Amino acid sequence: MPTITSIMRTQAEDLWNKSFNHPFIKELSKGTLPMDTFRYYLKQDHYYLNNFSILHKRIADKIDEPQIKQFLIAGSEGLNDGENEIRETFFKELTITAEEMGTTPIAPNAYSYVSHMYHELNEGTTASACTALLPCYWLYNEIGKQLIADGSPIELYQQFIETYDSPEFTEATNQMIQIIDQFGEQASDGERQRMITAFVRSSYYELNFWEMAYVHEEWHN
Numbered sequence: 001m002p003t004i005t006s007i008m009r010t011q012a013e014d015l016w017n018k019s020f021n022h023p024f025i026k027e028l029s030k031g032t033l034p035m036d037t038f039r040y041y042l043k044q045d046h047y048y049l050n051n052f053s054i055l056h057k058r059i060a061d062k063i064d065e066p067q068i069k070q071f072l073i074a075g076s077e078g079l080n081d082g083e084n085e086i087r088e089t090f091f092k093e094l095t096i097t098a099e100e101m102g103t104t105p106i107a108p109n110a111y112s113y114v115s116h117m118y119h120e121l122n123e124g125t126t127a128s129a130c131t132a133l134l135p136c137y138w139l140y141n142e143i144g145k146q147l148i149a150d151g152s153p154i155e156l157y158q159q160f161i162e163t164y165d166s167p168e169f170t171e172a173t174n175q176m177i178q179i180i181d182q183f184g185e186q187a188s189d190g191e192r193q194r195m196i197t198a199f200v201r202s203s204y205y206e207l208n209f210w211e212m213a214y215v216h217e218e219w220h221n
Protein backbone atom coordinates (compact mmCIF):
# COMPACT_ATOMS: atom_id res chain seq x y z
CA MET A 1 0.00 0.00 0.00
CA PRO A 2 1.35 3.47 -0.83
CA THR A 3 1.83 5.75 2.17
CA ILE A 4 -0.83 8.38 2.69
CA THR A 5 1.71 11.16 2.21
CA SER A 6 2.64 9.80 -1.23
CA ILE A 7 -1.06 9.81 -2.17
CA MET A 8 -1.39 13.39 -0.94
CA ARG A 9 1.71 14.47 -2.81
CA THR A 10 0.35 12.98 -6.06
CA GLN A 11 -3.04 14.62 -5.64
CA ALA A 12 -1.44 18.01 -5.03
CA GLU A 13 1.08 17.60 -7.88
CA ASP A 14 -0.38 20.31 -10.16
CA LEU A 15 -0.69 22.82 -7.32
CA TRP A 16 2.89 22.14 -6.23
CA ASN A 17 4.21 22.54 -9.77
CA LYS A 18 2.43 25.87 -10.00
CA SER A 19 4.13 26.95 -6.76
CA PHE A 20 7.56 25.85 -8.06
CA ASN A 21 6.98 27.89 -11.21
CA HIS A 22 5.28 30.89 -9.64
CA PRO A 23 6.87 34.22 -10.67
CA PHE A 24 7.48 34.99 -6.98
CA ILE A 25 9.76 31.94 -6.75
CA LYS A 26 11.35 32.42 -10.18
CA GLU A 27 12.17 36.07 -9.44
CA LEU A 28 13.39 35.26 -5.91
CA SER A 29 15.89 32.92 -7.49
CA LYS A 30 16.92 35.29 -10.29
CA GLY A 31 17.19 38.15 -7.81
CA THR A 32 14.66 40.28 -9.71
CA LEU A 33 11.84 40.03 -7.15
CA PRO A 34 11.06 43.59 -5.98
CA MET A 35 12.20 44.00 -2.36
CA ASP A 36 8.88 45.65 -1.65
CA THR A 37 7.15 42.41 -2.63
CA PHE A 38 9.42 40.37 -0.36
CA ARG A 39 8.65 42.83 2.42
CA TYR A 40 4.93 42.38 1.84
CA TYR A 41 5.42 38.61 1.95
CA LEU A 42 7.38 38.78 5.22
CA LYS A 43 4.70 40.83 6.95
CA GLN A 44 1.93 38.48 5.89
CA ASP A 45 4.05 35.46 6.73
CA HIS A 46 4.56 36.88 10.20
CA TYR A 47 0.82 36.48 10.77
CA TYR A 48 0.94 33.06 9.25
CA LEU A 49 3.85 31.85 11.39
CA ASN A 50 2.36 33.21 14.62
CA ASN A 51 -0.80 31.22 14.00
CA PHE A 52 1.21 28.24 12.83
CA SER A 53 2.93 28.22 16.19
CA ILE A 54 -0.38 28.45 18.10
CA LEU A 55 -1.79 25.61 16.01
CA HIS A 56 1.17 23.36 16.84
CA LYS A 57 0.49 23.93 20.53
CA ARG A 58 -3.26 23.33 20.29
CA ILE A 59 -2.76 20.13 18.32
CA ALA A 60 -0.07 18.98 20.78
CA ASP A 61 -2.61 19.42 23.60
CA LYS A 62 -4.80 16.78 21.92
CA ILE A 63 -2.04 14.20 21.49
CA ASP A 64 -0.83 11.62 24.02
CA GLU A 65 1.90 9.92 22.00
CA PRO A 66 5.04 11.43 23.60
CA GLN A 67 7.26 11.75 20.52
CA ILE A 68 4.62 13.42 18.36
CA LYS A 69 3.56 15.66 21.24
CA GLN A 70 7.15 16.71 21.82
CA PHE A 71 7.76 17.45 18.16
CA LEU A 72 4.66 19.67 18.00
CA ILE A 73 5.54 21.51 21.21
CA ALA A 74 9.04 22.16 19.88
CA GLY A 75 7.41 23.36 16.64
CA SER A 76 5.19 25.75 18.56
CA GLU A 77 8.29 27.18 20.22
CA GLY A 78 10.06 27.53 16.88
CA LEU A 79 12.74 25.06 17.93
CA ASN A 80 12.51 22.61 15.05
CA ASP A 81 13.83 24.50 12.11
CA GLY A 82 15.68 27.75 12.81
CA GLU A 83 13.11 29.75 10.86
CA ASN A 84 12.36 32.35 13.52
CA GLU A 85 15.88 33.71 14.02
CA ILE A 86 16.29 34.42 10.34
CA ARG A 87 12.95 36.23 10.26
CA GLU A 88 14.15 38.52 13.04
CA THR A 89 17.20 39.37 10.98
CA PHE A 90 15.03 40.07 7.91
CA PHE A 91 12.74 42.33 9.92
CA LYS A 92 15.73 44.30 11.22
CA GLU A 93 17.39 44.61 7.83
CA LEU A 94 14.19 45.75 6.13
CA THR A 95 13.22 47.89 9.16
CA ILE A 96 9.81 46.29 9.56
CA THR A 97 8.84 47.68 12.96
CA ALA A 98 6.21 46.51 15.43
CA GLU A 99 4.37 49.70 14.59
CA GLU A 100 4.30 48.86 10.88
CA MET A 101 3.08 45.33 11.66
CA GLY A 102 0.40 46.86 13.84
CA THR A 103 -0.96 48.93 10.98
CA THR A 104 -0.78 46.11 8.39
CA PRO A 105 -3.90 43.95 8.40
CA ILE A 106 -3.70 40.27 7.57
CA ALA A 107 -4.51 39.96 3.83
CA PRO A 108 -7.39 37.87 2.44
CA ASN A 109 -5.46 34.78 1.37
CA ALA A 110 -3.34 34.62 4.53
CA TYR A 111 -6.57 34.93 6.50
CA SER A 112 -8.22 32.13 4.51
CA TYR A 113 -5.22 29.83 4.90
CA VAL A 114 -5.06 30.36 8.66
CA SER A 115 -8.86 29.95 8.91
CA HIS A 116 -8.63 26.63 7.07
CA MET A 117 -6.11 25.33 9.61
CA TYR A 118 -8.27 26.39 12.57
CA HIS A 119 -11.28 24.83 10.86
CA GLU A 120 -9.47 21.48 10.70
CA LEU A 121 -8.51 21.88 14.36
CA ASN A 122 -12.06 22.67 15.46
CA GLU A 123 -14.17 20.61 13.07
CA GLY A 124 -11.80 17.94 11.76
CA THR A 125 -9.76 15.29 13.52
CA THR A 126 -6.36 15.60 15.20
CA ALA A 127 -4.94 13.84 12.14
CA SER A 128 -6.55 16.23 9.64
CA ALA A 129 -5.53 19.26 11.74
CA CYS A 130 -1.95 18.00 11.79
CA THR A 131 -2.07 17.23 8.06
CA ALA A 132 -3.10 20.82 7.28
CA LEU A 133 0.36 21.83 8.62
CA LEU A 134 2.31 19.41 6.44
CA PRO A 135 2.49 21.31 3.12
CA CYS A 136 4.05 24.19 5.02
CA TYR A 137 7.07 22.07 5.86
CA TRP A 138 7.21 19.89 2.83
CA LEU A 139 6.59 22.39 0.02
CA TYR A 140 9.11 24.89 1.42
CA ASN A 141 11.69 22.15 1.88
CA GLU A 142 11.24 21.08 -1.77
CA ILE A 143 11.46 24.69 -2.92
CA GLY A 144 14.63 25.16 -0.84
CA LYS A 145 16.19 22.02 -2.34
CA GLN A 146 15.30 23.08 -5.89
CA LEU A 147 16.54 26.65 -5.56
CA ILE A 148 19.74 25.95 -3.63
CA ALA A 149 21.61 24.72 -6.75
CA ASP A 150 21.48 28.16 -8.37
CA GLY A 151 20.92 30.22 -5.22
CA SER A 152 20.04 33.89 -5.55
CA PRO A 153 22.32 36.87 -6.23
CA ILE A 154 20.45 38.86 -3.54
CA GLU A 155 21.90 38.06 -0.10
CA LEU A 156 18.54 38.22 1.70
CA TYR A 157 16.88 35.90 -0.82
CA GLN A 158 19.83 33.54 -0.61
CA GLN A 159 19.41 33.37 3.19
CA PHE A 160 15.71 32.66 2.70
CA ILE A 161 16.49 29.77 0.34
CA GLU A 162 19.14 28.37 2.70
CA THR A 163 16.68 28.30 5.63
CA TYR A 164 14.46 25.82 3.80
CA ASP A 165 17.28 23.66 2.49
CA SER A 166 18.94 23.44 5.94
CA PRO A 167 19.48 20.07 7.66
CA GLU A 168 17.18 21.21 10.52
CA PHE A 169 14.32 22.11 8.21
CA THR A 170 14.78 18.91 6.20
CA GLU A 171 14.79 16.87 9.41
CA ALA A 172 11.61 18.59 10.68
CA THR A 173 9.96 17.95 7.31
CA ASN A 174 10.86 14.27 7.36
CA GLN A 175 9.55 13.91 10.90
CA MET A 176 6.29 15.58 9.97
CA ILE A 177 5.88 13.25 6.97
CA GLN A 178 6.43 10.25 9.28
CA ILE A 179 3.90 11.57 11.79
CA ILE A 180 1.24 11.96 9.10
CA ASP A 181 1.96 8.47 7.74
CA GLN A 182 1.53 7.11 11.27
CA PHE A 183 -1.84 8.89 11.58
CA GLY A 184 -2.79 7.59 8.15
CA GLU A 185 -2.15 3.98 9.15
CA GLN A 186 -4.49 4.28 12.12
CA ALA A 187 -7.24 6.21 10.31
CA SER A 188 -10.53 4.97 8.86
CA ASP A 189 -11.19 5.47 5.15
CA GLY A 190 -13.29 8.54 5.89
CA GLU A 191 -10.58 10.06 8.08
CA ARG A 192 -7.96 9.33 5.44
CA GLN A 193 -10.06 11.18 2.88
CA ARG A 194 -10.40 14.15 5.21
CA MET A 195 -6.62 14.21 5.71
CA ILE A 196 -6.02 14.16 1.95
CA THR A 197 -8.49 17.00 1.40
CA ALA A 198 -6.86 19.05 4.18
CA PHE A 199 -3.48 18.56 2.50
CA VAL A 200 -4.70 19.57 -0.95
CA ARG A 201 -6.44 22.65 0.46
CA SER A 202 -3.32 23.77 2.30
CA SER A 203 -1.39 23.25 -0.96
CA TYR A 204 -3.93 25.46 -2.70
CA TYR A 205 -3.47 28.20 -0.11
CA GLU A 206 0.33 27.87 -0.35
CA LEU A 207 0.14 28.57 -4.08
CA ASN A 208 -2.15 31.52 -3.46
CA PHE A 209 0.19 32.85 -0.78
CA TRP A 210 2.84 33.51 -3.47
CA GLU A 211 0.20 35.12 -5.66
CA MET A 212 -1.11 37.22 -2.77
CA ALA A 213 2.38 38.59 -2.16
CA TYR A 214 3.12 39.03 -5.87
CA VAL A 215 0.06 41.24 -6.41
CA HIS A 216 0.16 42.79 -2.90
CA GLU A 217 -3.38 41.59 -2.28
CA GLU A 218 -5.60 43.83 -0.13
CA TRP A 219 -9.13 43.84 1.19
CA HIS A 220 -11.44 45.80 -1.08
CA ASN A 221 -14.07 47.52 0.96
Ligand SMILES: Cc1ncc(CO)c(N)n1
Pocket residue numbers: 045048049083135136137140206209
Ligand atom coordinates in the same frame (compact mmCIF):
# COMPACT_ATOMS: atom_id res chain seq x y z
C1 LIG B 1 2.82 30.41 4.07
C2 LIG B 1 4.00 29.65 4.57
N1 LIG B 1 4.07 28.34 4.34
C3 LIG B 1 5.13 27.64 4.78
C4 LIG B 1 6.15 28.24 5.46
C5 LIG B 1 7.34 27.44 5.93
O1 LIG B 1 7.48 27.47 7.28
C6 LIG B 1 6.04 29.61 5.69
N2 LIG B 1 7.00 30.29 6.35
N3 LIG B 1 4.96 30.29 5.23
